[in-house]
Amino acid sequence: KCLLIEESRQNLALCNRDLTNAAWGKTSCSVLKNQVGLDGAVEASTVTASAANATILQSISSASNTRITSAYIKRVAGTGTIQMTQDNGGTWTDITSSLTTSWKRFEVPSASLSNPTIGFRIASNADAIAVDFVQHELGSFSTSAIATTTTAVTRQADNAVMTGTNFSS
Numbered sequence: 001k002c003l004l005i006e007e008s009r010q011n012l013a014l015c016n017r018d019l020t021n022a023a024w025g026k027t028s029c030s031v032l033k034n035q036v037g038l039d040g041a042v043e044a045s046t047v048t049a050s051a052a053n054a055t056i057l058q059s060i061s062s063a064s065n066t067r068i069t070s071a072y073i074k075r076v077a078g079t080g081t082i083q084m085t086q087d088n089g090g091t092w093t094d095i096t097s098s099l100t101t102s103w104k105r106f107e108v109p110s111a112s113l114s115n116p117t118i119g120f121r122i123a124s125n126a127d128a129i130a131v132d133f134v135q136h137e138l139g140s141f142s143t144s145a146i147a148t149t150t151t152a153v154t155r156q157a158d159n160a161v162m163t164g165t166n167f168s169s
Contacts, residue, residue, distance in 0.1 A: 004144065008157040009137045011146035012060050015068075015117060016134040019045035019056055023150070030120065036143070037132040038103055040073055044132035046076055047089035049122035057088065058117035060136060064114035070107040070142040071120075071134040075099045080124025081139065084108050088117035103132065110140040 015021035015063035020031045037044035047056050069086040082099055083092035086108045095106045108118075118136050122129065125166065133145035146155050 003160060005158040005160050006143050006155070009139065009143045010154040011137055011148050012062055012152045013058060013134045013136040014148055014152065015152055016071075016148045017043045017132055018090065018149075019047060019065065019131055019134075021057055021150075025055075025057050026118070027055045027057075028052075028054055031056065035076075035130040035132065040092075043130065044072075044130055045148045046121065046128055046130050047105055047122065048077070048128040049125050051058060052123060052125050054122045055089070055119060057085075057117050058134075059088075059115070059117045062072065062138075063116075065115060065138045065145060065163050066110055066112045066140050067136065067138050068107060068110040068140065068142055069104055069116070069118045069134070069136045072103045072105050072132040072145070073120075074098065074103050074130045075101055076128035076130050078122075078124055078127025080127045082123070082127070082129055083121045084119070085121070086116045087113055089121070092121060099129070100136050103130075105142070107142055115134075
């Protein structure tokens with residue numbers, strides 16, 4: 001067992017498990033909320049390309065700041081290139097070589113920018129990925145997953161306290 005103590009963070013990515021939601025713009029892909037996610041519930045999404053270079057993107061209104069985007073992803077079908085962005089495709093982070101059929105967390109390197117557009121690109125028609133807990137937060141590193149629906153969610157800072165005679169000075 002370990003103790004995780006984190007600072008306060010806000011996940012700005014809306015509907016971060018349900019990519020069927022209208023918050024996510026879809027081009028040349030279909031999306032189903034049909035995957036067993038990290039928590040064992042059918043809450044994660046499958047994104048399947050219906051043409052080459054399919055994208056699923058979400059625009060976020062946010063002032064200029066250092067930010068990072070992360071998501072849990074696994075391959076469902078195909079072997080083609082899978083990429084992530086947080087600057088509307090100005091740059092793409094290729095995650096293909098580390099992608100497997102098991103959940104793994106991937107990140108776009110932190111960058112300073114305003115009004116990001118986050119998302120994914122699937123290079124090959126019929127390739128598919130499963131996505132869970134997309135997270136976009138202000139900061140230079142990712143923190144533990146924060147579930148969202150139609151609004152951003154803030155996790156308060158953790159505060160660990162140890163009391164008792166064995167811990168007194």
